[in-house]
Amino acid sequence: MEAPRVEPVRNVAIVSSAGAGKTSLSEALLYVSGAIPTLGSVPHGTTVSDFEPEELHHHSSASTSLLHYRWGTITINLLDPPGALSLLGEPLAALRAVDAVIIVLNGQAGVRTELARVWARIHALALPCLVFVNGLDREGVSFPEALEVCRKQLDCPPVPMTLPLNPGPGIDAVLDVRRGTLIRSGPASPKADQLPIPPELEGLYRDARKQLIEAVAESDEQLLEAYVGQGDLSHEDLLRGLRADVLTRQFLPVYAGSAIRNVGVWSIADAIETLLPSPEERAAGHPFEGRHPETGEVGVRKGNATEPFSAYVFKTLIDPFVGRLSYCRVVSGTVQADTTVFNATRHVREKLGHFYAVLGKRHTAVSAARAGEIIAIGKLKDTQAGDTLCQESDPICYPGLDLPRPVLSFAIDAKSKAEIDKVSLGLHKLIEEDPTLAFVRNADTKEMVLSGLGQLHIDLALEKLHRKFGADVTLHTPKIPYRETIKTAAQAQGKYKKQTGGHGQYGDCWLELTPLPRGEGFVFESRVVGGAIPRNFIPAIEKGVVEAMHEGVLSGFPVVDVRVAVYDGSYHVVDSSEMSFKIAGSMAFKKAMESAHPVLLEPMMTVEIDVPTDAVGAVMGDLNARRGRILSVRANDHAEQITALVPLAEMLKYAPALNAMTGGRGSYVMDFARYEEVPRELAGKLIEQHKADRQAVAAH
Incomplete structure (x- = not known):
């Protein structure tokens, strides 16, 4: 044979x-x-x-x-x-x-x-x-x-x-x-x-x-x-x-x-x-399956050079000498360097640069590539790892990269104000190379937060940031984006009256605050009758309320899940203005919130943890100590998956703890679930700590 x-x-x-x-x-x-x-x-x-x-x-x-x-x-x-x-x-x-x-x-x-x-x-x-x-x-x-x-x-x-x-x-x-x-x-x-x-x-x-x-x-x-x-x-x-x-x-x-x-x-x-x-x-046994980028119709490539061109980009590298390189598996067809193709993932045309056969850091230029080959393509403008390149007349889009999500986060500060832009630019470039990194500016805490899959991952990213972009940062534990809300209804008057040499300022409104179900956000309504407050001033009152909600009365955290109704007030024909009613609305909201039993809310995370069977007891005990609630435990081959609801504040340093409990055999992912009330004793400590922090900042 x-x-x-x-x-x-x-x-x-x-x-x-x-x-x-x-x-x-x-x-x-x-x-x-x-x-x-x-x-x-x-x-x-x-x-x-x-x-x-x-x-x-x-x-x-x-x-x-x-x-x-x-x-x-x-x-x-x-x-x-x-x-x-x-x-x-x-x-x-x-x-x-x-x-x-x-x-x-x-x-x-x-x-x-x-x-x-x-x-x-x-x-x-x-x-x-x-x-x-x-x-x-x-x-x-x-x-x-x-x-x-x-x-x-x-x-x-x-x-x-x-x-x-x-x-x-x-x-x-x-x-x-x-x-x-x-x-x-x-x-x-x-x-x-x-x-x-x-x-x-x-x-x-x-x-x-x-x-x-x-x-x-x-x-x-x-x-x-x-x-x-x-x-x-x-x-x-x-x-x-x-x-x-x-x-x-x-x-x-x-x-x-x-x-x-x-x-x-x-x-x-x-x-x-x-x-x-x-x-x-x-x-032949496992053809490449994708979908038409417009119709969603399933398409198949059998991996030979006679089919229409298609390729899959699995990695991006920013090379200091060659520039941006995209590592690419040619799935079907044949393609020449410097050809214009279609990025089916992003729906844009892409001009291919030079092609290279790669041996470590050595790059040998090649003129063309055919089905089955792996090459590096230089200087693609819009293409990222996970994208599909193809022939525009016969497009196909392959599934993107299915990668683990970051689990360890640090707040980062540039070592000098002059480096802030370099830090941001550098980290965005590094994320192009490694999509398992994440970098965001947290709108609530005003911090830059870098997230990765572990301490080594973060350390390597910062070493590259220093070498490639000349930027250095310091790390610290990120702030928790707490929220404030109310537990009972309350009413209060906000009256702003100021007399100056010319026209004065006069705004007067009564607000009623009532709690909303968790996650409902904010609702504003007017119940003013009889012209006690002219209609054109109602939006100003709402604007004042919204601005006041940015900093709650407990610790200055944003206020959520509150219904606010303006139901009465008074005005002055000459002295009333939008600004005076905006200030009055803000004053009334703060007064009413103080008497509506304000409470602190914390973000809760749904955490899925894969652990070896012999470590399940230790992990569950640790989750209970972190104020977590076990939702389910499911057997999965030689391991078990624990799903729990845990406060984000207790998960900031969980990765090394899980490694220690499981001998490096455990892993987890987490997603935001909802906000819940912080226990009273802990809330008191947090409020005192935040007051001390704000006083320290003010002193400087």
């Missing part, structure tokens, strides 16, 4: 938990392919993937790198995203651009939260996977334990494709089960020696090959018949069955080795070519 035809492109993402050696494996793959002359090191800051100053400083990836290289006749586009939980948006975005994934496991660490969440997205996208168990040059790292991790934590049967020989500091070879060879290699040379299997390893090889062939034959009746009849499978049949099983995710092919020692790397490089699908093979 003829071996399947190999297509010329492979698009692969390498993912892992932080510190598992993902970037080291990327470096080793470049090394064995001949793309780089020497093997770089993460600790020494010499890898191709990690080139940003922040990455060199932290000795870890902070942004997705695109690595374009050749393996034989095949072009490989390798995406190397960060592994840290705080940077989860990067690998999730990268998965949208690839046809397959390599998961790097550290035999000791298992599957941590960040990798579990990436695995869930891999599963949802049905992406074919290979596993590389790294770090087998270290003492205590066990390949069998890593296989068990795949079985239990990834819930997918593992099948060893290579076996490590002499794991530990002296490791220098793996036994390649599919090829039936011993492959010896090391860091001093990119070449690997393929040797016959020694007699003493024949038993180990036979057992592993039997496991592999049985796994392949189980999913194909024709192969099963051949195996039963012959007791083995030919090289061609085994390869065909393996490719089919990888594409349909029947099991996880697992490779062993050490990236920093360049052991086992040749086998995984060969597997990228021989086992992982080409873009067209992947699209």
